Amino acid sequence: MSDFNLSAFSDAIADIAAAAAPATASFATHQHRTATAFHWRDGYFVAAEEAVEAGEEIELTLSSGDKVKAELVGRDPSTGTALLKPTGAPDVPPLTKAGTVRPGHLAIAVGNSDGASLAAFGTVGE
Template identity: 80%
Template sequence: MSNFNLSAFSDAIADVAAAAAPALASFATHHHRTASAFHWRDGYFVAAEEAVEAGEEIELTLASGETVKAELVGRDPSTGVALLKPASAQAGLPQLPQAAAVRPGHVAIAVGSSEGAALAVFGTVGEVGPAWRSMRGGTIDRRINLAINTGGRFEGGPVLD
């Protein structure tokens, strides 16, 4: 019998996801779906570019359950990243730390938010490669492919190591 403690491993995954939850937000997309965003720094949130339409009204639902209006202040279709700025300053939002070096086989945890409720799934890093050019022409500093099955509500959410 193995000394591996599945309960302790499960708690560790849940603890990582719970620690990230305060940095997450969700919003309704123009496709009437829910997508995630995460606090990057200085009150800005990063989201998936395809989930945000220019000129649409965006309401972020924070982990606290509070809903705040946000503005699309930047987008890069070539890399699929959008930058959102809440209309009112959000004090005390945590910043997620930059990931350590990852390699194929490492456990990865995808987190998201749905109307203030935390979402989490885990899988593994399938591939880590050098910088590459996206299909839309943007440059990505490193390619990381994940073996994680997520739903649409995770779109725009971070992946944690």
């Protein structure tokens, strides 16, 4: 019989997701869906490029529930990323850099939906 403790493993995964959650924000897309943005650094948030339209009004809902206006300041269709700059300086920690990953490693995807944390668990595919 293995000494593996599934409950402790699950708690560790939940703790990792909870630690990352404050660095997330959500916003309504032009398609009336909710998308997640991540505080990258220096007050900038990164989101999926397809979720943001040029000239649209963006309001980020932080994990605290606070709302801040943001503007699209850059996009890169080749990587699928958009760079958002909130007005003011929200007190949000940036994500920490992950270590090296390879196919088969365990991964946790963390998101935000109207201030509520979301998490999914899986493996790195490539």
